[in-house]
Amino acid sequence: MASEQDLQLWDITGLDGLQVARALFGQAIGQLAVFQSMETVLNGQACSVLRLCDRNFRIVYPGNINKVALSKIARPNALPVGVQIQQYAWLKRVVLPIEFLSPLTERLTVRAPHRVKNLPNHQAAPAQLDDIAILIWQHPIKEKPVVELHVAANRRDNLIAIVSSKEGNRSLTGQTATGQRL
Amino acid sequence: MPAATESAATKSAVTKSAVTKSTELPQEQLNTSTSIQHSDIPPPLGEVVAEYRIDAGTAQTYRVDQGQYIQIIDVEGAQCSDFLAFAGERYQQEIDATVTRTLNGTANPQVGLHGKYFSQTMQPLVEVVQSTCDRHDSFLLACTPRYYEDAGYPGHPSCSENFNHVLAPFGLANRAGWPAINFFFNTEIDCARSVAAGESWSRPGDYVLLKAHQTLLCASSACPDDIDPANGWQPTPIHVRVYAANQTFTPKIGKRIAPDFPLQLTQDSAFTSSIRQLTDDLIEYNGFWVPNSFAHQGDYAEYWALRTRAVLMDLSALRKFDVTGQDAFSLLQYAFSRNLEKVSVGRSAYGCLPNPHGGIVDDGIVFQLGEAHYRYVGNCDTDGDWLQRLAEQQGLDVKIDNTSSQLHNLALQGPLSFEILEPLAQLSGKLSGLSRLEEVGYFQCEFAEIESIPVLISRTGYTGELGYELFVHPRYGPRLWQTLMKAGQPKGLLPMGMSALDRARIEAGLLAAGHEFDDLISPYQAGIGWTVSTKKPDLVGKAALAAIRAHPPKVAVGLVLEGNEVAAHGQNVYAAGERWRIGQITSATFSPILNASIAIAQVVPEYAQTETAVEVGFLDNIKRRMRATIGPLAAFDPTKSRARISLTK
Numbered sequence A: 001m002a003s004e005q006d007l008q009l010w011d012i013t014g015l016d017g018l019q020v021a022r023a024l025f026g027q028a029i030g031q032l033a034v035f036q037s038m039e040t041v042l043n044g045q046a047c048s049v050l051r052l053c054d055r056n057f058r059i060v061y062p063g064n065i066n067k068v069a070l071s072k073i074a075r076p077n078a079l080p081v082g083v084q085i086q087q088y089a090w091l092k093r094v095v096l097p098i099e100f101l102s103p104l105t106e107r108l109t110v111r112a113p114h115r116v117k118n119l120p121n122h123q124a125a126p127a128q129l130d131d132i133a134i135l136i137w138q139h140p141i142k143e144k145p146v147v148e149l150h151v152a153a154n155r156r157d158n159l160i161a162i163v164s165s166k167e168g169n170r171s172l173t174g175q176t177a178t179g180q181r182l
Numbered sequence B: 001m002p003a004a005t006e007s008a009a010t011k012s013a014v015t016k017s018a019v020t021k022s023t024e025l026p027q028e029q030l031n032t033s034t035s036i037q038h039s040d041i042p043p044p045l046g047e048v049v050a051e052y053r054i055d056a057g058t059a060q061t062y063r064v065d066q067g068q069y070i071q072i073i074d075v076e077g078a079q080c081s082d083f084l085a086f087a088g089e090r091y092q093q094e095i096d097a098t099v100t101r102t103l104n105g106t107a108n109p110q111v112g113l114h115g116k117y118f119s120q121t122m123q124p125l126v127e128v129v130q131s132t133c134d135r136h137d138s139f140l141l142a143c144t145p146r147y148y149e150d151a152g153y154p155g156h157p158s159c160s161e162n163f164n165h166v167l168a169p170f171g172l173a174n175r176a177g178w179p180a181i182n183f184f185f186n187t188e189i190d191c192a193r194s195v196a197a198g199e200s201w202s203r204p205g206d207y208v209l210l211k212a213h214q215t216l217l218c219a220s221s222a223c224p225d226d227i228d229p230a231n232g233w234q235p236t237p238i239h240v241r242v243y244a245a246n247q248t249f250t251p252k253i254g255k256r257i258a259p260d261f262p263l264q265l266t267q268d269s270a271f272t273s274s275i276r277q278l279t280d281d282l283i284e285y286n287g288f289w290v291p292n293s294f295a296h297q298g299d300y301a302e303y304w305a306l307r308t309r310a311v312l313m314d315l316s317a318l319r320k321f322d323v324t325g326q327d328a329f330s331l332l333q334y335a336f337s338r339n340l341e342k343v344s345v346g347r348s349a350y351g352c353l354p355n356p357h358g359g360i361v362d363d364g365i366v367f368q369l370g371e372a373h374y375r376y377v378g379n380c381d382t383d384g385d386w387l388q389r390l391a392e393q394q395g396l397d398v399k400i401d402n403t404s405s406q407l408h409n410l411a412l413q414g415p416l417s418f419e420i421l422e423p424l425a426q427l428s429g430k431l432s433g434l435s436r437l438e439e440v441g442y443f444q445c446e447f448a449e450i451e452s453i454p455v456l457i458s459r460t461g462y463t464g465e466l467g468y469e470l471f472v473h474p475r476y477g478p479r480l481w482q483t484l485m486k487a488g489q490p491k492g493l494l495p496m497g498m499s500a501l502d503r504a505r506i507e508a509g510l511l512a513a514g515h516e517f518d519d520l521i522s523p524y525q526a527g528i529g530w531t532v533s534t535k536k537p538d539l540v541g542k543a544a545l546a547a548i549r550a551h552p553p554k555v556a557v558g559l560v561l562e563g564n565e566v567a568a569h570g571q572n573v574y575a576a577g578e579r580w581r582i583g584q585i586t587s588a589t590f591s592p593i594l595n596a597s598i599a600i601a602q603v604v605p606e607y608a609q610t611e612t613a614v615e616v617g618f619l620d621n622i623k624r625r626m627r628a629t630i631g632p633l634a635a636f637d638p639t640k641s642r643a644r645i646s647l648t649k
Helices: A017-025 A027-031 A065-073 A098-107 A153-166 B003-011 B097-104 B145-150 B159-170 B272-276 B299-308 B328-335 B382-394 B417-421 B474-491 B498-507 B542-550
Strands: A008-013 A037-042 A045-051 A057-061 A084-086 A091-097 A123-129 A132-141 A144-152 B048-054 B059-064 B069-074 B081-087 B116-118 B124-131 B181-183 B186-189 B195-198 B207-212 B216-221 B238-243 B252-255 B282-285 B288-291 B311-314 B319-324 B348-354 B360-370 B373-378 B399-402 B408-413 B425-427 B445-450 B453-458 B467-472 B555-561 B572-575 B581-591 B596-603 B613-618 B624-631
Touching: A008 A017, A008 A065, A008 A091, A017 A027, A017 A037, A017 A045, A017 A065, A027 A037, A027 B299, A037 A132, A045 A132, A065 A084, A091 A098, A091 A153, A098 A132, A098 A144, A123 A153, A132 A153, A144 A153, B048 B059, B048 B216, B059 B159, B059 B238, B069 B081, B081 B124, B081 B159, B097 B116, B159 B216, B216 B238, B272 B282, B272 B288, B272 B474, B299 B311, B299 B498, B311 B474, B319 B328, B319 B382, B328 B373, B328 B382, B348 B382, B360 B382, B360 B453, B373 B382, B382 B399, B408 B417, B408 B474, B417 B467, B417 B474, B425 B453, B445 B474, B453 B474, B467 B474, B498 B581, B498 B596, B555 B581, B555 B613, B596 B624
Parallel strands: B124 B252
Antiparallel strands: A008 A057, A008 A084, A037 A045, A045 A057, A091 A144, A123 A132, A132 A144, B048 B238, B059 B216, B069 B207, B069 B238, B081 B181, B081 B216, B116 B124, B124 B207, B186 B195, B282 B288, B311 B408, B319 B373, B319 B399, B348 B360, B360 B373, B408 B467, B425 B445, B445 B453, B453 B467, B555 B596, B555 B624, B572 B581, B572 B613, B581 B596, B613 B624
């Protein structure tokens, strides 16, 4: 089983993004609303899939999804023209224990119509913590619910500092699955 | 703080009865609050803290505190009023129309979710809360000396020069042209991508109500332009009122639906208060605030709940007209396309109201609620007026009551809708004699009680699924909503918004006014020729309809596109491999259940055969065309087997 450190962010975008996501993760992907997510298994490895718009998806996965997609759905050995699977160097993730969810959402600014109060499991929303733009996402990793924050790479340390300070100086790095640098 | 700022700050507290005039600044630069009672404008909306009459061809500044409201009133009609707002100690923040358009995704902010005007740093400065004339400009500068000079009027007063004059005391440097929000200025981007301007649409007393999100220095003009139609060739005054911050003004959009109908402001239904707890994504639809989608759900989740479980929708924006009297049948038999001889008490029929040349006034459902009591449920307030006129023309003895305000309605739709409703509904049997819900067939209705709430249950819908519509007096609305939501929760019921509904109705081949039909499109072109009874002795537009039926210029078809790109209303449909058009898309969506891009189109009859290959033009119609195949109007369940399903064992 992959460790938290092995998990990586992948983004599927493009006109045929939904069709590629269906081929990789199954028909249920098409039933997700925007900013909803599901857990599934790809090539024997657990992964989380978050829908970001009609055709775009973000995946947390320990392997190389590009390679998996090429082997599973590509003919001949190339993805459909209308899709890209890539990793964004400018995007990082920070994972927090679920106990952080309630106090964190109290401090977030959210633009309508998004809401973060009582954010359910398998749900994400764009928000701001102070002046840092984040995507907050509640979903399970290894069947354990977590709060996952996606943030610009150059603001990740600021984000961790703010979250740490606002959580009564609790050490993020001292807890399981928190503040992962990926 | 500069002296001018201090002076303005003082004046922001001026009340109606306490006019203040500064001696430190020239009179014409003062934002002097007036104490005169004006009889030429609508009464105040709330507690006024200051008001200003801006004479024709001039401009004024005024201060507004955070949370206060600004009402800009067009006194005589057809008068533009350019608006500037500045925040910050040195007025360094100002409204930026480009930022505003970008963040809202609209040419002008609209009352509701996308109603804010932003500064260059993306901070909201003001928000439009009410607007009775939704036609403003955010593309052009306030009129400039250059405009008049180029037209041969050197020295003509301009809004920009007037703004320069009144803003100079605040340390704001002159500009050749001010990028203002030009309220009531009628501009549009035409088909040649030009910015076209014309006479303002506003009538006397039309207004815009803005909420100040920050403490602001504002400037408003009464535009001096008298050399073109912008102000109806004759500049007139503008009136500005400032309301206290401790008030609540509900969001409203004013719309006019006919020349002889009064202005109508957006209203809440009996269910809106419950719905607002679940979403902030509400849109104006047919005069009501309706949910577009729900928080923590969204279009796709709601759609799949409809197709696999059940959903609850507020469709109170439908209009209801009760037609009673000894000639009620005769009137509707003449006005409505279906043959009502086949409809009996407790039954209903879908059809349309044709006009004399075979176009469609509206589509809707006629319910028979008694021997001489019918109810027409459609989309337009003018339907009742149309029926009344027909009754008078025909000398018929009927009474037509608009019961829309007494009957709001929910739609409970989806394969589990029966299971949810059946334990709750106590049917009276008064209409149809049916006492069990499973006996109520497709297009049948019955009075019932749901936890003591009187309702009319109709087995109809707009989704292509098994479902029911429940008509209720508004006073029971919140309780009915809560009862159904609670009862449906174990079955996975979700509230559904307009976004998912539009997806579902396109799959089901169901028409939308303005998309599939209007008063120039016949039922045959719209795809509901089957609702026209040609055997009736008389029907509005019967001769025209007979001629159109023989040779309809276009007919409605369904399309399944080969790629995943989704078309849109108005896109062209071409013969495969040819340069010429054969029709246009009227509605389109991505069908999740079919996993395909689908559309409703109206094409010439020569290409309407099922399985005909055509092309849909995208972008400039040359760069990309997508192949598509003609099919039935309803891409999903074209026989309506899901909606028609028999529930009796």
